[in-house]
Amino acid sequence: MSTAIAVEALTVGFGDFIAIRDLSFHADYGTVRGVIGPNGAGKTTLLDVLTGKSRPRRGRVLLDGTIDLAPLDEVARALAGIGRKFQKPSVFEALSVWDNLDLALRLHRRSLLREVFAPAAAKAAPIAALLETIGLTALRDQAAGTLSHGQKQWLEIGMVLVQEPKLLLLDEPVAGMSEEETAHTAALLHRLRAPGRSIVVVEHDMDFVEQVADAVSVLHEGRTLFEGSMAEARGNAQVIEVYIGR
Amino acid sequence: MIGGAAASLRICRLGLVIWGALMCLVLSGGRADAAAYDRARLIGQLCSAEASDVLHGLNGMLAEAPGGSLADGRWALGVAQAFSAKALRCGPDGHGFLALPSGEVDAVSLAPAAAPADSRAPLPSLRARRVLEQVDAALRVFVAAKAADRLDAVRTLARHSEGVPANLAQTALAGEHDPEVARALRAWLVEAGLHAPDVAARLAAIAALGGDARAQTANQLMSLRADPAYAADPRVAAALDAAIAHVRFWLRIGDALSLLYNGLSAGSVLFMSAAGLAIIFGLMGVINLAQGEFIMIGAYVTFSVQQTLGAFAPSWIAWYPLVAVPVVFLLTGAVGVVVEVAVIRHLYRRPLMTLLATWAISLLLINLVRVTFGTQNLQFRTPPYLTGGVRVVGDFLVTWNHLFAIGFALLAFAATQALLRLTDLGLFIRAVTQNRAMAGCVGVSTRRIDMAAFGFGAGLAGLGGLALSPIYNVNPTMGTGFIIDSFMVVVLGGVGSLFGTALAALGIGLVNVGIEPFYGAVAAKVIALLMIILLIQWRPEGLIPALGRR
Amino acid sequence: MKGEGSTWLAAGLLSLLLVLLPLLGFGLLPGLALPIYAVNLAGQVMCFALLAMAVDLMWGGAGVLSLGHGLFFAFGGYLCAMHLLRSAYAATHKLPDFLLFMGHGGFPSWWRLADSAPLTLLAVLVLPALLAFAFGYVSFRSRVNGVYFSIITQALTYTAMLLMFRNDTGFGGNNGMTGFHAIAGLPAGGLAAAVLLASLSTAAVLAALLGGRALLASRFGRLLRAIRDDEPRLRFLGYDTLWLKLAAWCASATLAAIAGMLYVPQVGIINPSLLDPTLSLEIAVWVAIGGRGGLTGAILGAVLVNVLKFWLSAAAPTLWPFVLALLVLLVVLALPNGLLDLRNRSRAWLLELAPASLPRRRPAR
Numbered sequence A: 001m002s003t004a005i006a007v008e009a010l011t012v013g014f015g016d017f018i019a020i021r022d023l024s025f026h027a028d029y030g031t032v033r034g035v036i037g038p039n040g041a042g043k044t045t046l047l048d049v050l051t052g053k054s055r056p057r058r059g060r061v062l063l064d065g066t067i068d069l070a071p072l073d074e075v076a077r078a079l080a081g082i083g084r085k086f087q088k089p090s091v092f093e094a095l096s097v098w099d100n101l102d103l104a105l106r107l108h109r110r111s112l113l114r115e116v117f118a119p120a121a122a123k124a125a126p127i128a129a130l131l132e133t134i135g136l137t138a139l140r141d142q143a144a145g146t147l148s149h150g151q152k153q154w155l156e157i158g159m160v161l162v163q164e165p166k167l168l169l170l171d172e173p174v175a176g177m178s179e180e181e182t183a184h185t186a187a188l189l190h191r192l193r194a195p196g197r198s199i200v201v202v203e204h205d206m207d208f209v210e211q212v213a214d215a216v217s218v219l220h221e222g223r224t225l226f227e228g229s230m231a232e233a234r235g236n237a238q239v240i241e242v243y244i245g246r
Numbered sequence B: 001m002i003g004g005a006a007a008s009l010r011i012c013r014l015g016l017v018i019w020g021a022l023m024c025l026v027l028s029g030g031r032a033d034a035a036a037y038d039r040a041r042l043i044g045q046l047c048s049a050e051a052s053d054v055l056h057g058l059n060g061m062l063a064e065a066p067g068g069s070l071a072d073g074r075w076a077l078g079v080a081q082a083f084s085a086k087a088l089r090c091g092p093d094g095h096g097f098l099a100l101p102s103g104e105v106d107a108v109s110l111a112p113a114a115a116p117a118d119s120r121a122p123l124p125s126l127r128a129r130r131v132l133e134q135v136d137a138a139l140r141v142f143v144a145a146k147a148a149d150r151l152d153a154v155r156t157l158a159r160h161s162e163g164v165p166a167n168l169a170q171t172a173l174a175g176e177h178d179p180e181v182a183r184a185l186r187a188w189l190v191e192a193g194l195h196a197p198d199v200a201a202r203l204a205a206i207a208a209l210g211g212d213a214r215a216q217t218a219n220q221l222m223s224l225r226a227d228p229a230y231a232a233d234p235r236v237a238a239a240l241d242a243a244i245a246h247v248r249f250w251l252r253i254g255d256a257l258s259l260l261y262n263g264l265s266a267g268s269v270l271f272m273s274a275a276g277l278a279i280i281f282g283l284m285g286v287i288n289l290a291q292g293e294f295i296m297i298g299a300y301v302t303f304s305v306q307q308t309l310g311a312f313a314p315s316w317i318a319w320y321p322l323v324a325v326p327v328v329f330l331l332t333g334a335v336g337v338v339v340e341v342a343v344i345r346h347l348y349r350r351p352l353m354t355l356l357a358t359w360a361i362s363l364l365l366i367n368l369v370r371v372t373f374g375t376q377n378l379q380f381r382t383p384p385y386l387t388g389g390v391r392v393v394g395d396f397l398v399t400w401n402h403l404f405a406i407g408f409a410l411l412a413f414a415a416t417q418a419l420l421r422l423t424d425l426g427l428f429i430r431a432v433t434q435n436r437a438m439a440g441c442v443g444v445s446t447r448r449i450d451m452a453a454f455g456f457g458a459g460l461a462g463l464g465g466l467a468l469s470p471i472y473n474v475n476p477t478m479g480t481g482f483i484i485d486s487f488m489v490v491v492l493g494g495v496g497s498l499f500g501t502a503l504a505a506l507g508i509g510l511v512n513v514g515i516e517p518f519y520g521a522v523a524a525k526v527i528a529l530l531m532i533i534l535l536i537q538w539r540p541e542g543l544i545p546a547l548g549r550r
Numbered sequence C: 001m002k003g004e005g006s007t008w009l010a011a012g013l014l015s016l017l018l019v020l021l022p023l024l025g026f027g028l029l030p031g032l033a034l035p036i037y038a039v040n041l042a043g044q045v046m047c048f049a050l051l052a053m054a055v056d057l058m059w060g061g062a063g064v065l066s067l068g069h070g071l072f073f074a075f076g077g078y079l080c081a082m083h084l085l086r087s088a089y090a091a092t093h094k095l096p097d098f099l100l101f102m103g104h105g106g107f108p109s110w111w112r113l114a115d116s117a118p119l120t121l122l123a124v125l126v127l128p129a130l131l132a133f134a135f136g137y138v139s140f141r142s143r144v145n146g147v148y149f150s151i152i153t154q155a156l157t158y159t160a161m162l163l164m165f166r167n168d169t170g171f172g173g174n175n176g177m178t179g180f181h182a183i184a185g186l187p188a189g190g191l192a193a194a195v196l197l198a199s200l201s202t203a204a205v206l207a208a209l210l211g212g213r214a215l216l217a218s219r220f221g222r223l224l225r226a227i228r229d230d231e232p233r234l235r236f237l238g239y240d241t242l243w244l245k246l247a248a249w250c251a252s253a254t255l256a257a258i259a260g261m262l263y264v265p266q267v268g269i270i271n272p273s274l275l276d277p278t279l280s281l282e283i284a285v286w287v288a289i290g291g292r293g294g295l296t297g298a299i300l301g302a303v304l305v306n307v308l309k310f311w312l313s314a315a316a317p318t319l320w321p322f323v324l325a326l327l328v329l330l331v332v333l334a335l336p337n338g339l340l341d342l343r344n345r346s347r348a349w350l351l352e353l354a355p356a357s358l359p360r361r362r363p364a365r
């Protein structure tokens, strides 16, 4: 198991507020890493730093354990294989479900021009397959803005999947989903496991995390409180105090 | 053309003076004091057919001017003015008469007497006219009742000083009470000293000039360098060089201060219009294109206050700028509130549409004002304490109207800062600016805050209009020029920081004022725009980025 | 893509106008003839429609509102005027007034480049786009967007206006450039030239409409709409939106420049008033009134507002600004997407009244 992403001594602040403090974190290829923690712990901020949305004050972020991500902007990082689903569903509301996926599917990462002029037919098969996976085939022509919250979640997961990222970051993927949908997502995550892919799941739903994650990191006030399996986390007194017990 | 106009103006003025002087003459005519003048001989000379006699007489008048009594001076002035106005009648026997508006009088005794039918009205020759002008001025220096008249006379003499008696300025200075006329006399003395044959007098004059740094003195000193007398005497040359260096130094300081002062005043005005814009933009993400029209409304309200005071409390009229402060703030603020409630509030999530809507509002306001007040510039009765100024150093003049604007902006800054930092409303404004949703969650009524802030921003702009009214032309379209500069201030200063806004306003004001004299107003605008675009490259959030989540 | 119906309707009407202009202009239909000023007016309005489409491409397409398209419009116009003045000089050997006024004995030598019509056309197609590229690059690269971008574009035109107002800039100062002699060999101001220019303008609008629709319906158009919806999201999908926006921005500038090139010979003069920020704002107003995003709305808005303006500013000049302002407020407050909204709304009402009688439109992919 090689390291997919490693974060060393990371500090992120906004004004005089420190959201992440001296945090170290890593995730390996072929595994699913859960990240839990109370509201405001800095989970989303961590993903922001990984994807280039926020700039750290200190610390390093290494992809594949070697490539320093600091000089890369969010576009370059996406092209390097980091895919992210946002906490707040972010789909293109004016576009149809199909078109959302059509844009998300990149055939030519090196050339924007070729991407823009790629024939629609070349993308049709993977999109159709993905629509089946996320169960939105019937809604393919509907504007994304008209979908329900859960459907938007699915669509966004689909948009990330279709990019075939090697580092897949999911921010609260099952928030607002029914139990059945949650189970479906868990199953999907199991299928997405691949030796060349690392998955990081931020979630408040413990059972879901326990189901999908090989290991969890518990964040609290911008620090790692605990690292290990979910079962151990449930038994850890500190974790219980700051998070589970409440 | 221009010379002709000036000449006819001169003649008109001369006519008035003649009339006034002759009245005095008639009044004082009865008091016959010990005659220092041989009046009859003088009239005889003036009436002579020989040009040399006439010149002789006039030169005599000029020489006597500092010495004679008041009554003599008045008489002589009357005669001189009558002569130049062709109102001196000469009988065949050399007797003179003056043709007054009230009738003809004897030129010597001033008793009513008709001039014989064969008398002539001599026309002063060109040379005589030149001397006559000097005589007129020299006499006026002593006898004119109005300080402005005497000042004019001194300036005339200083321009044409050849043949004027050397002791004239000194004598006049001794009896002069008006400080401005005295200053002019002293300047003239210095100027005369520069060309005095006596080296000590020259050195004193150079030193006196060197102590008074103005562009004009610099030119005077520079022109002296060409004078051969200065090359001859090394002491004089050294004194001259030192004086020039000194004057230049202070001039440069004065120029720098002027630049700073003008930049400060331009920046103050910008700040007044941009502060409201920045608060509103930070709060609601809305650019109010009608901000300039709030300034315009503020100026019009000021004008209305002035008119109202003029009609109902004329003794208060000089204080209209102060009386107007609350009225302007409240009325313009009320307009802002109406605009917010009627339009802006429905468009919060569509900032680009708000641009168009506020543009439509500005169009509406401009045309409403145009229809009610007309398009011409308003005529303000600027109170005396806002006109003129005081010279500080070099040619740097602290003008009261600009100082008013600067002081006003400072007060507005302090008041706004106090509002934002010390009041509940300010706390709420800052909270909503940082995180609207969160502030809404904890129970702040964001709508009321928006309304209050918009009204406040409008009121502030209105006060800007008040501060501007003594400086700028006030007309319905005066606001359109502000919006672009004001927005540049917001871009440069970032949102949510009043300090940044003030700094940016001063910066842009200084750049505009600083570049203009060298490269022109257009270049100033181009350079300011380029600088802003460059700055955005380097710092997209503005000079002082606001904290908070966006 | 929505609004197919209105596109075809607009295209049909434009084609009809294209056919009718020569027929009515030259009085070829018995009893029906358009006076020359009407032909001219139609041509000018078509130029404005083209200009409005240029703004709509960016605003409706990518959500980027330019308040400075007057700059590109005027750029095209000045280039065209230079060519027309050079050809007038070739024919009459009389120097234009503004050169005499500035004390020049002849044209600056580089004006010779404007002698050739194809070269001028090339310049119109390329130079404004280059300017747009330079400005767009620095702005988009540093993520200037939304209201910031709009105002900076406005500042840009404003600055250009101040520049062109100066006599020593060399393009006629505030008097502008006028005195065109012939347009494509036809005497300037004559009927033939008017009909030719009006038809060309109409054809340009038609071509831009069809081309623009195709562009917006392509993946490029979808990417633009994605930018409008959520630009950061698109960047997280690995699209460098800088280049997408730049491409649309330059195309839009070129369209505006073409409109300016066609407009100037029709009014016979160019002066810096085209650079007045008010004109640029008015363009946005046409688009807002007509409706954004579909290009037909832009045409509709430009035609309606300008016809109303021509009519009202002659009939009741003081009234016009009030009418315009109230119209804008009405549209902005009541019809967020302009007059096209009216159609959608009436359709919705009709559907409510008689749900079965109308076929429900299926949203196309």
Ligand SMILES: Nc1ncnc2c1ncn2[C@@H]1O[C@H](COP(=O)(O)OP(=O)(O)OP(=O)(O)O)[C@@H](O)[C@H]1O
Residues within 6 Å of the ligand: A014, A017, A019, A037, A038, A039, A040, A041, A042, A043, A044, A045, A046, A087, B548, B549, B550
């Ligand atoms: N751009 C920002 N500006 C200011 N503060 C921020 C910003 N981004 C995050 N924060 C603050 O940083 C802290 C961590 O936020 P973050 O979103 O990472 O929490 P989280 O762990 O994802 O919480 P949740 O479970 O509620 O999603 C919070 O207090 C938040 O308010």
Ligand SMILES: [Mg+2]
Residues within 6 Å of the ligand: A043, A044, A045, A087
């Ligand atoms: Mg979060």
